Amino acid sequence: MSGPPGDVWRLRRAEVGYPEALLDLGEDAPAALYGRGSADLVGRLTRAETLTIVGSRRPSSYGLEVAEELGHLLGAAGLVIVSGMARGIDAAAHRGALAGGGATVAVLGGGPDVIYPRSERRLYERIVATGVVISEVPSGTRPGPGCFPRRNRIMAALGAMTVVVEAAEPSGSLITAERAYKLGREVGAVPGRVTARVASGTNGLLADGAAVIRDAQDVLDRLVGVGMTAVRRVGPPLEPGLMSVADAVEDGAATTDAVALAAGLGAPDAAVALARLELLGYVRVDAAGRYARTSTRAPEPRREATTLKS
Amino acid sequence: MLATARTFSLLGIEVREVHVEVDVCNGGLPTFSLVGLPDAAVRESRERVRSALEDSGFKFPQHRITANLAPADLRKAGPSFDLAIAAGLLAASGQLPPERLDGLSLAGELALDGSIRPIPGALAMAEAAASRGTRAIAVPTANGPEAALAGGPRVVPLERLQQLRHLGTDAEPPAPPPFELSLNGSVPGEPDLSDLRGQPYLRDALEIAAAGGHSLLIIGPPGAGKSLAARRLPSILPPLGRADAMEVLRVASACGMLKRGTPTVRRPFRAPHHTISTAGLVGGGSPPRAGEVTLAHRGVLFLDELGEFSREALEALRQPLEEGRVAITRARGAVELPCRLMLVAASNPCPCGRGEESGECECQPSSTRRYRAKLSGALADRIDISVAVDRPSAQQMAARAAADSAGVRARVIAARERQERRLGSGCCNADMDLTQLRSAGLTRGARRTLAEGHAQLRLSGRGHDRVVRVSRTIADLAGSDRIETEHVARAISLRRRGGE
Numbered sequence: 001m002s003g004p005p006g007d008v009w010r011l012r013r014a015e016v017g018y019p020e021a022l023l024d025l026g027e028d029a030p031a032a033l034y035g036r037g038s039a040d041l042v043g044r045l046t047r048a049e050t051l052t053i054v055g056s057r058r059p060s061s062y063g064l065e066v067a068e069e070l071g072h073l074l075g076a077a078g079l080v081i082v083s084g085m086a087r088g089i090d091a092a093a094h095r096g097a098l099a100g101g102g103a104t105v106a107v108l109g110g111g112p113d114v115i116y117p118r119s120e121r122r123l124y125e126r127i128v129a130t131g132v133v134i135s136e137v138p139s140g141t142r143p144g145p146g147c148f149p150r151r152n153r154i155m156a157a158l159g160a161m162t163v164v165v166e167a168a169e170p171s172g173s174l175i176t177a178e179r180a181y182k183l184g185r186e187v188g189a190v191p192g193r194v195t196a197r198v199a200s201g202t203n204g205l206l207a208d209g210a211a212v213i214r215d216a217q218d219v220l221d222r223l224v225g226v227g228m229t230a231v232r233r234v235g236p237p238l239e240p241g242l243m244s245v246a247d248a249v250e251d252g253a254a255t256t257d258a259v260a261l262a263a264g265l266g267a268p269d270a271a272v273a274l275a276r277l278e279l280l281g282y283v284r285v286d287a288a289g290r291y292a293r294t295s296t297r298a299p300e301p302r303r304e305a306t307t308l309k310s
Numbered sequence: 311m312l313a314t315a316r317t318f319s320l321l322g323i324e325v326r327e328v329h330v331e332v333d334v335c336n337g338g339l340p341t342f343s344l345v346g347l348p349d350a351a352v353r354e355s356r357e358r359v360r361s362a363l364e365d366s367g368f369k370f371p372q373h374r375i376t377a378n379l380a381p382a383d384l385r386k387a388g389p390s391f392d393l394a395i396a397a398g399l400l401a402a403s404g405q406l407p408p409e410r411l412d413g414l415s416l417a418g419e420l421a422l423d424g425s426i427r428p429i430p431g432a433l434a435m436a437e438a439a440a441s442r443g444t445r446a447i448a449v450p451t452a453n454g455p456e457a458a459l460a461g462g463p464r465v466v467p468l469e470r471l472q473q474l475r476h477l478g479t480d481a482e483p484p485a486p487p488p489f490e491l492s493l494n495g496s497v498p499g500e501p502d503l504s505d506l507r508g509q510p511y512l513r514d515a516l517e518i519a520a521a522g523g524h525s526l527l528i529i530g531p532p533g534a535g536k537s538l539a540a541r542r543l544p545s546i547l548p549p550l551g552r553a554d555a556m557e558v559l560r561v562a563s564a565c566g567m568l569k570r571g572t573p574t575v576r577r578p579f580r581a582p583h584h585t586i587s588t589a590g591l592v593g594g595g596s597p598p599r600a601g602e603v604t605l606a607h608r609g610v611l612f613l614d615e616l617g618e619f620s621r622e623a624l625e626a627l628r629q630p631l632e633e634g635r636v637a638i639t640r641a642r643g644a645v646e647l648p649c650r651l652m653l654v655a656a657s658n659p660c661p662c663g664r665g666e667e668s669g670e671c672e673c674q675p676s677s678t679r680r681y682r683a684k685l686s687g688a689l690a691d692r693i694d695i696s697v698a699v700d701r702p703s704a705q706q707m708a709a710r711a712a713a714d715s716a717g718v719r720a721r722v723i724a725a726r727e728r729q730e731r732r733l734g735s736g737c738c739n740a741d742m743d744l745t746q747l748r749s750a751g752l753t754r755g756a757r758r759t760l761a762e763g764h765a766q767l768r769l770s771g772r773g774h775d776r777v778v779r780v781s782r783t784i785a786d787l788a789g790s791d792r793i794e795t796e797h798v799a800r801a802i803s804l805r806r807r808g809g810e
Contacts, residue, residue, distance in 0.1 A: 058671065119679075255530075255698045256511040256803065267510040268800055275799035279762045287682050288529045288659035289698030289807050 008112050008139045009039050017043035021050070024183050025157050030136035036112045037132035041103055045080060045158065050105075051219060052082040052159030052180065054152075054173040055089025056166045056198050061292050063089055063166035063198065066190050068096035069295040070163065073216035075102015079223070082107060082158045084151065085124065085133070087117055089165045089173075094123055097131075104131040105158070109151045110143035111135055152176040161186035161223050163213050167201030174201045177210070186222055188213040235281050235296040243298065245273040246282050254290040311335075313401035313408050316415045317394035318438055319386050320431035322598050322638065322645035323564035325438045327415075328386065331378045332398035340372040344395075346379030349387040349597075358389070358420045359396045366424035366471040371403040387597045390429040393418035393448065397474055410478045413445030415463075424471040428452035430566035433559055436460035448477065454486035456563050459556070461488070491555050491575055500576065503542045504714040508706025512539055515697040515804060517718050520546045521725035522783030523738035525631075525653035525692055527616070527806060530699035532663045536656035537581070540612045543654060544577040545715035547610075548723045554608045557648060561607050565600055578609030584618035588626045593647050598638040603630050603649035616655040616689070617681040624689050631692050653692060657681075694740060694776050696806040725786040739783045747775055750782050755795035763802050777801045 011018055011033045019042060022029045035042060051074055055067060067089045071081050075097035083090040085106040097104035106127050110116050112135045115124045127133055136154065137147070152172055156162055156179035164187075167173035177187050188211035192199020206212060211222055238246065248262035260270035274291060277283040281296045312333045318325040342356045363370045377395050379386050394416045400406035417435055419427040432453035439447045440462020447465055449457045454467035465485045466477065476482050506513060512528065516539055519526040528536045550558060555575045562568045562578075582591060582602040593601030603611060613619060630636045634650040659665035660678040671678070729738050733746060742750070752760070760777065763769050769777065778793075781801035785793045 058673075119676075255700050257509055258700060260511065267514050268796075271511065271514075271803040272796050272799040275759075275802040278802070279759070279766045281766065285807050287807050288665065289696050290659070290665070 008034055008036050010034050010138070011039065011042065019043075019045045019158060021045065021047040021159075022154065022157050025153060028153065029157075030154060033134050033136060034112045034138050035132050035134040037128040038130075039132065041080070041105065041132045042134060045105070047158075047160045048223070049079055050082055050159045051079045051223065052155045052162040052176070053089070053093035053165060054083060054155065054162065054167075054176050055093075055164055055202075056168060056171065056173065057086050057088040057090075058168075058198065059088045059092070059166045060192075060196065060198055061286055061290070063190075063192070064092045065292060065295065067092035067165045068099075070165070070213075070216055070219065071096025071102070071104070072100035072295075074100075074219055075104065076100035077216065077220060078102070079219075080105060082155055084108070084148075084155060085120055085127070087119065091120055091123055093165075094127060094131075098126055106131070106133040107151055107155050107158070108133055108135040108143070109147035111137050111139040111141035113139045114142060116143050148172055149175060153179045156180035156185065157183055159185060161188060161211075161219065163188040163190065163219060164202050164205060164210075165190045166192055166198045167205075168197050169201045169204060171201050174205070177205055186211060188219065188222065190214070234299050236299070238277075238280070238282070238298050242273055242277060242280075242282075245270065246277055246293065246298075249274075249277070249283050249291050250293040254292065256291075259291065311402050311404065313398050313411065315394040315398035315401070315411050316444070317391055317417050318415065318431070318435040319384060320388065320390065320434070320564060322593075322647050323431070323434060323561055323600060323604070324645070325431060325434045326381075326384060327438065327442065328384070328391070328394075329380045330391065330394040330398045331380060332395065332402040333376045333378075334371050334373050334399070334402040335376075336373055338374045340374065342375045342377075344377045344379070346377075346382045347385045348379060348391075349385065351389050352379070352386050352391055355389065355392050355395055355420075358392050358422060359399065361422040362392075362420040362424040362471050363396060363399070365422065368400060368405055368471075369403070371399070373403075375399065375402075385597060388429070389419040389427075390417045390431070392420040393426065393468070393471075396420060396471060400474060406474060406477075414448065414477065415439045415444050415446075416448040418448070418450045418468060420471060426450045426468050426470060428566075431564040432457045433459060433563035433568075436462060436465065437560075439463045446477075448474075451483075451486070453563075455489045456559065456568055458486055458488035459491075459559065489559070489575075491552065491559075493549055493552060493555055493575070500545050500715075501538075501542050502545055502715045503718055504712055506535060506539055506542060506712060507709055508702035508712075509535060509539070509699060510712075512697055512699050513712070513718075515695055516543060516546065517722060518780065518783050518787065518804065519543070519652070519654070519695050520718075521722045521739075521787050522694075522729070522780065523652060523740040524694035524780060524783065525740070526655070527693045527696040528654070528656045528699060529659055529696065530656075531658060531665060531701060533701045534699040535702065536699065537612065537614050540581075540610070540614075540654045540656060541579060542715065543610050543612075543652070544579050546718040546722055547577055547652070548719070548726055550575060550577060550608060558608050561600065561604055561648070565605060567605070576609075578606050579612065580606040580609065581612040581614060584613070584615045586619070586623060588620070588623045591623045592626045592630050592649075593636050593638055596640055598640060598645040598647075600647050601636070603627065603636060603651060604647040606651040607648045609651060611651045611653050613653070613655040616657040617661065617684045619684070621684065624684065627689060628692065631689075653689075655689070655693065659698075690806065691772055693806045694780055695804045697804060721787055724789070725783065728786045728789075729783075739779050739786070742779050742782065744775075747778050750778050750793060751785070751791055752778070752781075752793045752798070753795065756781070756793045756798045759795050759798045759802070763798075767802070769805075773805060777805055780804055 071093040081097035081104045162180035189202040189205040253259040401408040433456045436457035437460040451467040636647045781797040784797040
């Protein structure tokens with residue numbers, strides 16, 4: 001049944017290797033799955049070790065950062081990352097998983113050989129090469145209206161937990177979260193700024209009792225139980241001056257002027273410090289020239305020491 | 311009888327000499343024909359000349375008149391041939407001694423009442439007359455001061471057609487005084503950098519860009535002071551030298567933009583709207599006309615809302631920016647226009663202006679991508695410096711006025727002098743070639759930082775060279791012969807993002 005990765009394969013509900021998690025959908029479980037890439041990975045999908053990450057197609061840079069970090073660290077920790085390959089959060093989660101060497105599954109709305117959105121062609125090819133893309137519709141089917149809401153139930157069923165990174169209200173990501181909840185799966189959400197439209201859905205989920213997801217460790221604690229630790233990306237040690245500039249960026253200073261003001265430096269010194277931090281991997285710059293903190297942490301355990309964990 | 315008057319035809323900002331041969335012959339029906347590739351405005355000259363002659367006390371000959379504009383294969387455009395046609399006609403019909411036209415060039419547009427209207431390109435015409443050893447050039451009074459700048463032939467300012475009678479006599483109007491070129495820097499009423507509150511980093515970026523002649527991209531939301539800052543750039547650039555000022559004047563004269571009695575020549579600042587056509591931006595049309603890039607020669611071209619300009623227009627900018635000149639090639643020959651300028655562009659972070667990271671952006675991701683693609687697309691490899699800005703806080707707005715342009719300009723001039731000593735007169739760091747880049751004076755630490763940048767930030771070859779150029783300018787501003795690590799680090803944070 002599992003041919004070379006280039007071919008589209010089919011897996012019927014009654015066949016061996018059909019993910020058990022999908023049977024929880026009852027009548028609504030897909031009659032067959034069509035896929036490209038590793039069919040073995042689909043066969044190996046166990047509910048306990050599968051995490052679904054979904055979110056907005058128009059995220060903030062903060063959302064992208066968090067999604068990528070969760071994908072990276074949790075993929076590296078051995079979880080299979082399921083998402084929908086949509087632009088934005090979905091793509092970032094896949095990318096993170098691939099970067100962390102983890103396994104990732106993309107659930108598509110159209111046929112498994114129909115790349116949608118087209119802009120994610122490269123991501124699609126990387127997922128097919130090391131992970132798998134699946135769909136309940138046969139090859140060649142163009143995604144139409146209604147495809148994506150139906151696709152969402154598959155994502156919700158596959159994951160032991162569904163984490164929403166950023167979502168406005170209403171949105172497909174919230175539908176996925178609701179399906180996951182009704183299936184008895186865990187639902188988590190990443191807190192966002194209360195004034196940001198793109199965080200209104202996720203903050204709403206938190207208000208309704210979803211698990212608060214601040215980092216990969218929060219997911220592991222919920223899913224695997226206390227005792228498993230996520231690996232952090234640790235950078236080289238920072239001198240105190242640079243640390244305070246990194247903190248200013250973390251606190252939201254995105255331009256050199258804002259950083260200089262927050263860190264109490266002159267503009268040239270702030271520029272030098274930011275260039276250094278960028279070279280060390282602590283901050284990055286987007287296409288509009290704005291700075292953001294990466295997930296790289298300083299080696300001192302000072303942040304960990306202050307977190308409260310049961 | 312046959313008579314010849316000499317004039318000039320304007321092509322871009324250059325002129326070609328044109329001989330107007332007028333033949334008035336008896337017999338046949340009275341006609342007036344104009345040959346020699348005239349365009350519509352030149353052909354209409356017949357009506358203006360007829361009416362102006364009669365209103366100036368001359369007689370319009372009731373004979374067969376033929377006027378030929380030679381060379382016949384050069385397309386003639388515009389109304390500046392009126393005066394020469396009228397003068398030739400007067401000489402050919404015996405109303406003006408033909409020898410009065412010897413060694414004389416004439417250019418001017420006639421009004422029906424015989425008064426003479428200003429024309430574009432009088433400066434270039436006077437210069438061309440000078441190089442041909444012409445004795446005198448008659449121009450409209452309004453164009454007198456610019457024509458006198460050529461310093462060649464005697465300039466005869468004419469107000470009315472009747473004054474042709476006085477040509478070559480004692481009653482000839484006296485030559486006007488030339489334009490006074492006040493080249494000592496500050497221009498009264500020019501916007502000053504002290505208007506820019508807060509934003510110390512943006513100020514730094516402006517100073518570095520001005521000092522090294524680097525092109526600059528400012529990205530930020532509406533209200534962040536992007537265009538306010540750009541408009542103040544001419545005030546910190548070094549003042550124009552005499553030669554450069556003449557180039558600016560020549561362009562302004564050819565484009566008819568010299569206002570009567572303009573007291574000072576300043577570096578031009580051009581800010582075309584983003585709906586501008588490609589021809590409007592780089593020049594074109596037939597006859598070829600100068601575009602905004604040429605109007606900005608020796609000054610600043612400011613493209614506000616860079617992402618809104620058409621892709622073709624931006625694409626067309628590349629080569630002119632690279633070469634400092636525009637070549638407009640037409641079937642009947644090519645015209646070359648100068649465009650050595652400093653490019654400043656500004657852009658919102660996304661089409662709605664709020665920016666993706668705000669979480670309140672309502673742009674479609676695809677439209678944001680297209681918008682960004684323009685920033686990193688066509689012009690990307692012409693942008694040396696990019697800087698992200700935010701709206702200044704209320705606190706910064708209330709702060710006391712920051713330093714004014716004069717102090718910044720002094721530092722810019724000092725830095726330019728260092729560059730000229732190293733690279734040669736008129737050169738700045740933005741023009742450094744590969745050999746000069748190799749001997750830019752990087753310290754070992756600076757080299758190491760650059761290498762890290764190469765590895766960590768995936769700097770391309772071009773990106774690497776740009777960082778060296780900009781760090782060289784930062785070192786020049788600091789008065790340092792060596793490029794230190796700190797200078798490279800600052801240049802790295804000023805580098806253009808994306809699309810490397």
